[in-house]
Amino acid sequence: MRNVICARCVKCGKEYEAVPDLxxxxxxxxxxxIYDYDYIKARFTxxxxxxxxxxxxxxxxxxxxxxxxxxxxxLRVGWSPLYEAPRLAERLGLKKLWIKDDxxxxxxxxxxxxxxxxxxxxxxxxxKVIACSSTGNAASSLAGNAAAAGLKTYIFVxxxxxxxxxxxxxxxxxxxxxxxxxxxxxxxxxxxAIEKWGWYNRNAAINPYLSEGKKTVGLEIMEQxxxxxxxxxxxxxxxxxxxxxxWKGLKDLYAIGFIDRLPRLISAQAAGCYPINRAVxxxxxxxxxxxxTLADSIAVGVPRNADKAIAAIRESGGLTVELxxxxxxxxxxxxxxxxxxxxxxxxxxxxxxxxKLLEQxxxxxxxxVVCVVTGNGLKDVANAIAARGEPLRCPSDxxxxxxxxxxxxxxx
Amino acid sequence: MRNVICARCVKCGKEYEAVPDLxxxxxxxxxxxIYDYDYIKARFTxxxxxxxxxxxxxxxxxxxxxxxxxxxxxLRVGWSPLYEAPRLAERLGLKKLWIKDDxxxxxxxxxxxxxxxxxxxxxxxxxKVIACSSTGNAASSLAGNAAAAGLKTYIFVxxxxxxxxxxxxxxxxxxxxxxxxxxxxxxxxxxxAIEKWGWYNRNAAINPYLSEGKKTVGLEIMEQxxxxxxxxxxxxxxxxxxxxxxWKGLKDLYAIGFIDRLPRLISAQAAGCYPINRAVxxxxxxxxxxxxTLADSIAVGVPRNADKAIAAIRESGGLTVELxxxxxxxxxxxxxxxxxxxxxxxxxxxxxxxxKLLEQxxxxxxxxVVCVVTGNGLKDVANAIAARGEPLRCPSDxxxxxxxxxxxxxxx
Numbered sequence: 001m002r003n004v005i006c007a008r009c010v011k012c013g014k015e016y017e018a019v020p021d022l023x024x025x026x027x028x029x030x031x032x033x034i035y036d037y038d039y040i041k042a043r044f045t046x047x048x049x050x051x052x053x054x055x056x057x058x059x060x061x062x063x064x065x066x067x068x069x070x071x072x073x074x075l076r077v078g079w080s081p082l083y084e085a086p087r088l089a090e091r092l093g094l095k096k097l098w099i100k101d102d103x104x105x106x107x108x109x110x111x112x113x114x115x116x117x118x119x120x121x122x123x124x125x126x127x128k129v130i131a132c133s134s135t136g137n138a139a140s141s142l143a144g145n146a147a148a149a150g151l152k153t154y155i156f157v158x159x160x161x162x163x164x165x166x167x168x169x170x171x172x173x174x175x176x177x178x179x180x181x182x183x184x185x186x187x188x189x190x191x192x193a194i195e196k197w198g199w200y201n202r203n204a205a206i207n208p209y210l211s212e213g214k215k216t217v218g219l220e221i222m223e224q225x226x227x228x229x230x231x232x233x234x235x236x237x238x239x240x241x242x243x244x245x246x247w248k249g250l251k252d253l254y255a256i257g258f259i260d261r262l263p264r265l266i267s268a269q270a271a272g273c274y275p276i277n278r279a280v281x282x283x284x285x286x287x288x289x290x291x292x293t294l295a296d297s298i299a300v301g302v303p304r305n306a307d308k309a310i311a312a313i314r315e316s317g318g319l320t321v322e323l324x325x326x327x328x329x330x331x332x333x334x335x336x337x338x339x340x341x342x343x344x345x346x347x348x349x350x351x352x353x354x355x356k357l358l359e360q361x362x363x364x365x366x367x368x369v370v371c372v373v374t375g376n377g378l379k380d381v382a383n384a385i386a387a388r389g390e391p392l393r394c395p396s397d398x399x400x401x402x403x404x405x406x407x408x409x410x411x412x
Numbered sequence: 413m414r415n416v417i418c419a420r421c422v423k424c425g426k427e428y429e430a431v432p433d434l435x436x437x438x439x440x441x442x443x444x445x446i447y448d449y450d451y452i453k454a455r456f457t458x459x460x461x462x463x464x465x466x467x468x469x470x471x472x473x474x475x476x477x478x479x480x481x482x483x484x485x486x487l488r489v490g491w492s493p494l495y496e497a498p499r500l501a502e503r504l505g506l507k508k509l510w511i512k513d514d515x516x517x518x519x520x521x522x523x524x525x526x527x528x529x530x531x532x533x534x535x536x537x538x539x540k541v542i543a544c545s546s547t548g549n550a551a552s553s554l555a556g557n558a559a560a561a562g563l564k565t566y567i568f569v570x571x572x573x574x575x576x577x578x579x580x581x582x583x584x585x586x587x588x589x590x591x592x593x594x595x596x597x598x599x600x601x602x603x604x605a606i607e608k609w610g611w612y613n614r615n616a617a618i619n620p621y622l623s624e625g626k627k628t629v630g631l632e633i634m635e636q637x638x639x640x641x642x643x644x645x646x647x648x649x650x651x652x653x654x655x656x657x658x659w660k661g662l663k664d665l666y667a668i669g670f671i672d673r674l675p676r677l678i679s680a681q682a683a684g685c686y687p688i689n690r691a692v693x694x695x696x697x698x699x700x701x702x703x704x705t706l707a708d709s710i711a712v713g714v715p716r717n718a719d720k721a722i723a724a725i726r727e728s729g730g731l732t733v734e735l736x737x738x739x740x741x742x743x744x745x746x747x748x749x750x751x752x753x754x755x756x757x758x759x760x761x762x763x764x765x766x767x768k769l770l771e772q773x774x775x776x777x778x779x780x781v782v783c784v785v786t787g788n789g790l791k792d793v794a795n796a797i798a799a800r801g802e803p804l805r806c807p808s809d810x811x812x813x814x815x816x817x818x819x820x821x822x823x824x
Binding site for chain 2: 055074075076079081083087101104105106107108129143144145146147148149150154157159163164166167168170171172173175176177178179180181185186188189192193196197199332333336337338339340341342376377378379381384385388389390391392393394395396397398401404410412
């Protein structure tokens with residue numbers, strides 16, 4: 001990889017050769033992939049990129065840590081749509097708003113970006129098995145992308161993972177271990193098993209390549225905005241890997257001169273579980289928290305990528321915001337009815353955060369904002385059903401329909 | 413619309429001006445949009461198309477029945493991935509196989525193509541409200557696409573529609589009427605209400621433009637195969653509108669000289685509900701059937717587009733095949749584990765049909781085949797959960813994991 005110099009520990013600065021199966025630093029810190037931006041700058045232009053037809057995350061190869069000979073992964077990951085959302089902007093009282101819908105990825109979440117990267121790197125490592133622990137989306141994305149590549153997967157999920165997510169990954173042929181315990185317990189068991197059997201490790205906290213996959217969401221947002229930088233990018237935060245990846249992508253683009261300033265990040269966490277935001281807000285080191293939210297994909301009490309995430313939020317001059325479950329579910333409806341985008345609870349938390357920050361006066365109304373929807377609402381239908389209530393019931397009879405409309409104050 | 417000559421009844425041949433709010437012929441027959449292929453041929457080339465960056469169904473405007481001034485619809489519908497599936501082909505004993513994954517559309521099914529067309533035509537008609545009846549996917553796609561366009565929707569679903577589909581469309585802000593009865597009862601109530609209130613009609617059996625939207629799946633398959641025609645295209649069939657649309661698209665391409673032959677269609681229906689296939693197989697007119705299948709999206713006992721569908725299957729020299737629920741659910745797993753594609757039961761029925769036809773010796777092993785996956789498996793998780801069973805349960809303890817693996821004969 002001539003575009004990559006090394007991997008460097010974010011804690012102690014120790015450097016490592018960027019081999020495919022990198023894990024954490026000996027000090028326990030997470031590694032960060034360091035690029036040779038001069039090399040990249042000399043070989044990569046906006047014009048080259050614009051001419052590319054590849055509608056996947058692999059269109060950004062010059063900025064990705066893979067060998068030139070490593071093939072694109074099989075599923076069509078990335079290049080998700082960025083929708084301008086004028087009606088939602090108006091309802092929120094915001095100047096300009098875009099929605100990046102990552103729920104249309106092959107397994108219906110942003111995590112496909114990391115899992116596609118894991119598959120690419122597992123191939124470079126010559127591995128035939130990949131494993132991870134996950135609250136759900138990392139799991140199903142790994143299972144799907146690995147299945148498409150002909151690789152075997154072992155996946156550890158906490159017992160509370162929604163059944164739909166579990167069914168999805170079992171359909172992909174994964175061996176699924178449902179761990180009776182928290183996400184933390186799940187992570188620890190997966191770690192032990194990965195060590196024992198030498199599987200390729202797709203845990204985002206340990207494998208530094210994964211946030212390099214996730215950063216493509218930032219690269220795409222900027223290309224889709226024709227390199228016009230928005231004031232803010234809002235995203236939900238659980239483990240911390242996604243917001244760290246997003247920031248990395250933006251910094252990459254700044255480093256090679258594709259953009260001339262950086263946006264500020266909005267880190268949206270659940271009010272029932274916000275260890276990363278709490279650390280940013282208090283200036284104290286992060287501490288574990290309980291996982292009290294229905295937004296299961298961001299219910300991470302012990303975030304494994306807290307360091308990178310906290311640094312990203314701080315560096316960007318970012319905002320933090322915490323949302324109740326009710327606020328999250330209201331944002332789901334708001335996005336659906338104004339934009340036609342159905343996000344899972346964690347997926348719409350960034351949008352809920354923008355609404356709350358505007359109401360609190362912390363986000364100026366004349367801002368330009370991108371909200372990333374990180375996962376599809378079909379992933380967790382139970383909460384949507386509970387929040388929406390029941391539809392109008394009626395027999396096939398026009399008189400009864402008129403009665404039902406009148407009773408529900410519906411006037412067509 | 414200078415590319416459109418008129419709309420013609422498939423039953424009696426009566427012709428109508430192609431106004432935006434066309435419904436059925438006075439004789440009750442369904443209309444078919446008739447194009448001026450000479451006009452189109454003179455203005456539309458493969459090279460023009462190849463240069464287009466528009467990754468949506470609207471890239472085929474010359475072949476679509478919309479005014480030049482009508483804007484593209486808001487959501488990114490169409491241009492779904494076509495995956496080559498060598499491992500699945502090998503497992504089935506088939507020369508060459510591709511999977512067209514329409515489950516990655518904005519609301520996760522092929523029906524988005526028809527609903528986007530409905531939104532475009534409703535705009536031309538100046539309508540502010542669109543209505544339909546549906547087993548689910550047409551409904552949620554209409555709700556989503558209309559919400560993105562700022563249009564209001566009234567949607568009639570049969571009481572058996574999966575809750576996830578209902579929750580999705582309520583999230584999109586639709587007024588949902590759950591009708592206590594069959595799909596037929598649901599359709600009749602929606603028809604009466606549409607007449608009463610003058611809503612724009614998105615019922616595929618009545619609005620001839622919808623299959624023109626659906627045909628884009630056929631246009632895409634051929635462009636993605638670089639105009640190399642496969643021997644067969646397999647697709648699940650319920651109402652009949654989708655297979656009729658697919659066939660229309662293929663015939664369009666043949667008429668303008670983009671392809672030099674036509675593939676044969678494979679019409680896959682549920683063994684518990686196959687009125688269209690039965691008509692093709694017996695040569696008799698179609699008769700209503702009961703709706704005994706878990707593949708809810710194709711559980712249509714009274715298909716409203718039977719005439720167009722039967723004609724399409726016959727014209728193409730097509731094959732018909734009926735699948736049990738068990739065969740459908742097995743195909744869901746097969747597609748998932750070999751291709752990383754998770755389809756809903758109706759969505760994978762085409763693939764199940766290809767497997768069965770090969771086993772029956774009715775489909776030659778040296779064929780080239782495209783299977784269309786019409787909807788995402790996340791739409792109906794209950795059946796997937798039931799078919800897959802439970803994951804391995806284990807506490808966060810390595811010894812217990814070893815025991816659990818041994819007990820389940822898992823040897824990493």
